Amino acid sequence: MESETLQARSKPPRAGVDYPRNYAEFLAWFPDDAACLDYLDWIRWKDGFTCPSCHGSKRWRMKNGKWWCDACRNRVSATAGTIFHRTRTPLTVWFAAAWHLTSAKNGVSAKTLHRILGFGSYQTAWAMLHRFRCAISHAGHDMLSGQVEVDETVFGGVRHGKRGRGAEGKVLVAVAVELLSPNGFGRCRLQIIPNAESETLKAFIRKHIKPGSTIYTDGLISYPGAAKDEYNHQGTSIKGSGKKANEVLPGVHRVAALVKRWLMGTHQGSFEEDHLQAYLDEFTFRFNRRKSTHRGMLFFRLLEQCVAMHPMSFRELVANPKPKNVAQEFAVPSNLRHKAPASLDISVPIHPWRTALP
Numbered sequence: 001m002e003s004e005t006l007q008a009r010s011k012p013p014r015a016g017v018d019y020p021r022n023y024a025e026f027l028a029w030f031p032d033d034a035a036c037l038d039y040l041d042w043i044r045w046k047d048g049f050t051c052p053s054c055h056g057s058k059r060w061r062m063k064n065g066k067w068w069c070d071a072c073r074n075r076v077s078a079t080a081g082t083i084f085h086r087t088r089t090p091l092t093v094w095f096a097a098a099w100h101l102t103s104a105k106n107g108v109s110a111k112t113l114h115r116i117l118g119f120g121s122y123q124t125a126w127a128m129l130h131r132f133r134c135a136i137s138h139a140g141h142d143m144l145s146g147q148v149e150v151d152e153t154v155f156g157g158v159r160h161g162k163r164g165r166g167a168e169g170k171v172l173v174a175v176a177v178e179l180l181s182p183n184g185f186g187r188c189r190l191q192i193i194p195n196a197e198s199e200t201l202k203a204f205i206r207k208h209i210k211p212g213s214t215i216y217t218d219g220l221i222s223y224p225g226a227a228k229d230e231y232n233h234q235g236t237s238i239k240g241s242g243k244k245a246n247e248v249l250p251g252v253h254r255v256a257a258l259v260k261r262w263l264m265g266t267h268q269g270s271f272e273e274d275h276l277q278a279y280l281d282e283f284t285f286r287f288n289r290r291k292s293t294h295r296g297m298l299f300f301r302l303l304e305q306c307v308a309m310h311p312m313s314f315r316e317l318v319a320n321p322k323p324k325n326v327a328q329e330f331a332v333p334s335n336l337r338h339k340a341p342a343s344l345d346i347s348v349p350i351h352p353w354r355t356a357l358p
Helices: 002-009 023-029 033-044 091-103 110-117 122-137 198-208 222-227 250-266 273-287 296-308 314-319 352-356
Strands: 059-061 067-069 147-155 171-179 185-192 214-218 232-236
Touching: 023 091, 023 296, 033 091, 033 296, 091 110, 091 122, 091 296, 110 122, 122 273, 122 296, 147 198, 147 250, 171 198, 171 250, 171 273, 185 198, 185 250, 185 273, 198 222, 214 222, 222 232, 250 273, 273 296
Parallel strands: 147 214, 214 232
Antiparallel strands: 059 067, 147 171, 171 185
């Protein structure tokens, strides 16, 4: 029996078993806060409860939904150390916001969420969405590999003066996109960078692209130094080729156009530089999962990352939105994405994921 359970846990998550396939199933799965807390329990302790203080495994469920650790007699909640910690907003509302954020192809704005869920203020809706974005930003990611295009783009309204790199009052963003064979695009990465110098681009490439990959860039003189030794670099001068930039590097220009269109459409083009990286991470999260058969998979992955976001609190992120130096800007997150959760017995009529907890 134990070996069967371990084999089930090694399987990838299944629609209708590990996550709801559609909105009707979502409503049936999460009618109250107790059901939401059960689901967070399963996501957090898919290999069985472990006390965060003493790492003990023997526990009892208390009437208030928390776990009582037998070893250290500590009371532990599934929301402790997550973005839901000590929230006064019902978990059903949090889950509804997560569903709207992930089920819509273009996401949801704070104004729309404010109107749908009936929050008392716009600021409440914005803060809730930004907590989700912070959880996305601090998740671990697999590195891009194979053939990868790299370029930079600028974000900001139309202004007089210099255009492109070095334009005043705009934000410079590095873009990396995988190329698929024979055609098409894979995953992408978007990162705010302070400048387009060789050391900055080198840090971006090392963080997001697996060594040994082939990197395609334009003729900027910073790229040969940034990609030397660990990567195969192929640079093409836009002016010398006689082609347009989007013909030489179609992947990065497609992604840059999509994210700008998304910001203009869903968010009316309104963003602050301090929070732009969070918006870019949200777009990347959704773009890299665009081929998922069920939108519930995105909902499930978002909750996984919310649970994985441990003690770095939302208040610290808001108080220190900018890194102090380039090294912090490109630091690899210490937390890694959780392994795939256990597959669950769909025959259980109420909260089937509870069977994954021994």
